[in-house]
Amino acid sequence: MNPHPIRCVCGQKIQASQLLEIRYLQHSMGQNRVYVRFECPRCGHARERLIRQQEWDRFVLSSMPYTEISRTEREQFQRLGEITKEEHWQARQLLEDVWSVEQLQACVQPDKNR
Numbered sequence: 001m002n003p004h005p006i007r008c009v010c011g012q013k014i015q016a017s018q019l020l021e022i023r024y025l026q027h028s029m030g031q032n033r034v035y036v037r038f039e040c041p042r043c044g045h046a047r048e049r050l051i052r053q054q055e056w057d058r059f060v061l062s063s064m065p066y067t068e069i070s071r072t073e074r075e076q077f078q079r080l081g082e083i084t085k086e087e088h089w090q091a092r093q094l095l096e097d098v099w100s101v102e103q104l105q106a107c108v109q110p111d112k113n114r
């Protein structure tokens with residue numbers, strides 16, 4: 001499990017509803033960053049953080065209510081982990097040869113080993 005990406009210096013975990021300002025900082029080279037400003041509910045101070053886009057995405061997804069997936073499905077997704085570069089490349093290669101929905105359905109088989 002990854003550490004909570006937005007914490008106050010007092011150790012308090014900051015939730016999405018406590019954010020006062022969000023700015024996306026794009027880089028032409030390197031990783032994008034997200035600037036956040038928040039007011040800590042424990043110590044009451046306004047603080048700032050600069051986090052990586054990847055951490056921000058994880059924070060947003062973890063803040064969303066799970067209304068469309070069951071607990072079992074969520075646990076299955078968590079066990080799968082992040083999509084690796086190799087898995088991404090394999091999916092792109094697979095899609096280059098697919099020309100119909102029927103072909104795509106034939107390619108997508110549940111992996112029972114995961």
Ligand SMILES: [Zn+2]
Binds near residue numbers: 011
């Ligand atoms: Zn604090």
